[in-house]
Amino acid sequence: MTTYAPLQNDTFLRACMRQATAYTPLWLMRQAGRYLPEYCATRARAGSFMGLATNTDYATEVTLQPLERYPLDAAILFSDILTVPDAMGLGLSFAQGEGPRFATAVRDEAAVAKLEVPDMEKLRYVFDAVTSIRKALNGRVPLIGFSGSPWTLACYMVEGKGSDDYRLVKTMLYSRPDLMHRMLAVNADAVAAYLNAQIDAGAQAVMIFDSWGGVLADGAFQSFSLEYTRRVLAKLKRTGVDGQIVPRLVFTKGGGLWLKEMAPLDCEVLGLDWTVNLGTARALVGGAENGPGKALQGNIDPNVLFAPPAQIATEVARVLDSFGTPFQGSGTGPTHIFNLGHGISQYTPPENVAALVEAVHSHSKAQRS
Incomplete structure (x- = not known):
C-alpha cells in the first residue's frame, strides 16, 4: 500500500464534512487550464489534449501548476469527463478549438446493447496520474478525483459531441426511454467503478x-439524471487508502430548481451555479432539517474574473455574505467551499485569479472575526 505525506492543509476536507474552518476554502473548476501560459506550454509539448491527459508526468505537472501560482485549498485531477465512454470503445478525440467528439455515437438499440462497464485497466493512465499527483502534492492540499454523471456522459455518447439543443439524446429519452435507462444504468456502474478506482489510487474527495x-425538463431530471447519480453514490467507497473519509461532491449545472430533491442525496457537498442564492440554498439544504445537511460549493459567475480586481473583491464579498457566517464551533453545521459556478474561461487574466483568491481568503477570515 502506498503511504502518503500527512496533510498540511485540510481546510477543504473539513468544510466538506461541515466542520468549522478558519476561513472559507476555495478551488476552481478547470483550475489547470488554458488561461495559464504554463499550461499552454506543457500542452504544446504533449502535442494534444489526450497526449497531456494520458501521460502521467504531464498530467501531474499541469495539476500542480495553479497551486504554484495561487494558495488554493485543493487540487483536482487533470483529466476529462469523457474518459469512461472512450474506454467503452467510442473513440474519443479532441480537434483543436472544436472540443471533444466520438468516432462512434450510440443512437440505436444495437449500439446500446453493446455497451458495458469497461475494463478499468483501460483507464490505468488516470489512476497512475492520481497516485503520481498525490505523491507530488506531498500533503500540501487534498486531491479531488472526478467523473461526469451518467446523464452527462449519455449526452455526449448519443450526440457524438457537445450540443446546442440536445435533440438526439432527448429524442432517445422521449421515444425510447427503455434504451436511455439501459445506457444510464451501464454508465452509472461504470462511473462508480471509475471513482472507486480513483479512491484506491489516492483521491481524497470525488466529484460528480x-x-x-x-x-432536462422537470420530471425527466429526476428520472434520468438524479436517479442515476443516486445509483453511483450508493456504490462509492466511503474511505480512502489512508482510512480517511472521502467526501462526495455533486454539481448539477442548472440544478438549483431541484435543490430540495437533491437534499436527501447520499453525498456531503452540493455544488451550485451562479443562478442560485447561497443563503436560500443554505436554508433549504445546509442544515439537517430535510435529510443530512449538505456543505455548499460555489458559486461566483466565472465572468466576474474579467472585471478589475476591485470589482472582483466586491463580488466575492457579495457571494460570501449571501451564504452568511459559516458554522463555528465543535460538531457540524452549515459550511461553504468557494468556487466558480462553472469552469474558468480560457480567456481569464491569471492576475485576476490571484485577486479572487486573495479576496476570498481575506473576506472570509473577516467574517469569522
Whole structure:
C-alpha cells in the first residue's frame, strides 16, 4: 500500500464534512487550464489534449501548476469527463478549438446493447496520474478525483459531441426511454467503478459533474439524471487508502430548481451555479432539517474574473455574505467551499485569479472575526 505525506492543509476536507474552518476554502473548476501560459506550454509539448491527459508526468505537472501560482485549498485531477465512454470503445478525440467528439455515437438499440462497464485497466493512465499527483502534492492540499454523471456522459455518447439543443439524446429519452435507462444504468456502474478506482489510487474527495442535468425538463431530471447519480453514490467507497473519509461532491449545472430533491442525496457537498442564492440554498439544504445537511460549493459567475480586481473583491464579498457566517464551533453545521459556478474561461487574466483568491481568503477570515 502506498503511504502518503500527512496533510498540511485540510481546510477543504473539513468544510466538506461541515466542520468549522478558519476561513472559507476555495478551488476552481478547470483550475489547470488554458488561461495559464504554463499550461499552454506543457500542452504544446504533449502535442494534444489526450497526449497531456494520458501521460502521467504531464498530467501531474499541469495539476500542480495553479497551486504554484495561487494558495488554493485543493487540487483536482487533470483529466476529462469523457474518459469512461472512450474506454467503452467510442473513440474519443479532441480537434483543436472544436472540443471533444466520438468516432462512434450510440443512437440505436444495437449500439446500446453493446455497451458495458469497461475494463478499468483501460483507464490505468488516470489512476497512475492520481497516485503520481498525490505523491507530488506531498500533503500540501487534498486531491479531488472526478467523473461526469451518467446523464452527462449519455449526452455526449448519443450526440457524438457537445450540443446546442440536445435533440438526439432527448429524442432517445422521449421515444425510447427503455434504451436511455439501459445506457444510464451501464454508465452509472461504470462511473462508480471509475471513482472507486480513483479512491484506491489516492483521491481524497470525488466529484460528480452533472454538467447537462439542467437541460432536462422537470420530471425527466429526476428520472434520468438524479436517479442515476443516486445509483453511483450508493456504490462509492466511503474511505480512502489512508482510512480517511472521502467526501462526495455533486454539481448539477442548472440544478438549483431541484435543490430540495437533491437534499436527501447520499453525498456531503452540493455544488451550485451562479443562478442560485447561497443563503436560500443554505436554508433549504445546509442544515439537517430535510435529510443530512449538505456543505455548499460555489458559486461566483466565472465572468466576474474579467472585471478589475476591485470589482472582483466586491463580488466575492457579495457571494460570501449571501451564504452568511459559516458554522463555528465543535460538531457540524452549515459550511461553504468557494468556487466558480462553472469552469474558468480560457480567456481569464491569471492576475485576476490571484485577486479572487486573495479576496476570498481575506473576506472570509473577516467574517469569522
